[in-house]
Amino acid sequence: MSTDVVILLLVVDVCLGSSFEGKVIGGQYATIKNFPHVAFLKINLDNDVCICGSSVLNQLLLVSAAHCFELINEHTNIGLYAGHHDIFQVKLVRPVKAVYRHKYYDSKNVVNDIALVKLKRALPLGEFIKRVILRPSSLKQDGILAGWGATNSQMSEFDFKLKSVPQKLRSKDACSRIGTMHKGMICAGSFNSNHSRPSKGDSGSGLISKDYQIIGIVSYLVTSFPAIIVYTNVSHYYSWIHEKAEKILCPID
Ligand SMILES: *[C@@H]1O[C@H](CO)[C@@H](O)[C@H](O)[C@H]1NC(C)=O
Numbered sequence: 001m002s003t004d005v006v007i008l009l010l011v012v013d014v015c016l017g018s019s020f021e022g023k024v025i026g027g028q029y030a031t032i033k034n035f036p037h038v039a040f041l042k043i044n045l046d047n048d049v050c051i052c053g054s055s056v057l058n059q060l061l062l063v064s065a066a067h068c069f070e071l072i073n074e075h076t077n078i079g080l081y082a083g084h085h086d087i088f089q090v091k092l093v094r095p096v097k098a099v100y101r102h103k104y105y106d107s108k109n110v111v112n113d114i115a116l117v118k119l120k121r122a123l124p125l126g127e128f129i130k131r132v133i134l135r136p137s138s139l140k141q142d143g144i145l146a147g148w149g150a151t152n153s154q155m156s157e158f159d160f161k162l163k164s165v166p167q168k169l170r171s172k173d174a175c176s177r178i179g180t181m182h183k184g185m186i187c188a189g190s191f192n193s194n195h196s197r198p199s200k201g202d203s204g205s206g207l208i209s210k211d212y213q214i215i216g217i218v219s220y221l222v223t224s225f226p227a228i229i230v231y232t233n234v235s236h237y238y239s240w241i242h243e244k245a246e247k248i249l250c251p252i253d
């Protein structure tokens, strides 16, 4: 990965081997009722706590970014917080049982940046926790991203409240201005760096359409275009998600 690529990752402190980040700068405060698919992951590393977003697929499975889990091992304690837009008021906490990163996740080029997260106990679905819709293809419609990232451009302030920002999907040609778009990547946002954008802590969060189809997962940005976000194209991984989910939920052995 070139030095100006910033993984929009998460991070209360430094969570990755390199300087990653991720969170909505600007944007608007959001309520969980409008974004009931979002859940917050707290990854307790030995010396750091990382945060990432994720989206509810069903009561036991969520989808997030593979890069969120680069530093974990089998002893890492990960907690999932759902059902409230203010992290300090979340009452629904679930321990994570296992994380399944894409087998061909390439951390160098941030390719196949997708992972499934399995909980130890089921989430109750309802008004404040709902599933996203998965489809094998997506209409060319703009999306909206909700996440708990940083709130100023220095990425130093966290206020632990959910924010949302609309994201305009960009064409392949436009996206190629920021670098190589591998298969499975899409980009969205603004070429005007003054515009609202995701930032620290938003890694792994879902870009959704108006009808709650998940379109993308926050992956990374490049510093020269800080308001354009590269997302994992979720439809591209539709079969992977289904096959993996089936194996995880109904292991045959
Ligand atoms: C961004 O904001 C700065 C400061 O307000 C302004 O000088 C600059 O022209 C803006 N850039 C664009 C592309 O709008």
Ligand SMILES: *[C@@H]1O[C@H](CO)[C@@H](O)[C@H](O)[C@H]1NC(C)=O
Pocket (backbone or CB within 6 Å): 136, 137, 138, 185, 186, 233, 234, 235, 236
């Ligand atoms: C995302 O992947 C799906 C399935 O391969 C494809 O139909 C769609 O065009 C892709 N989206 C973009 C913006 O390239």
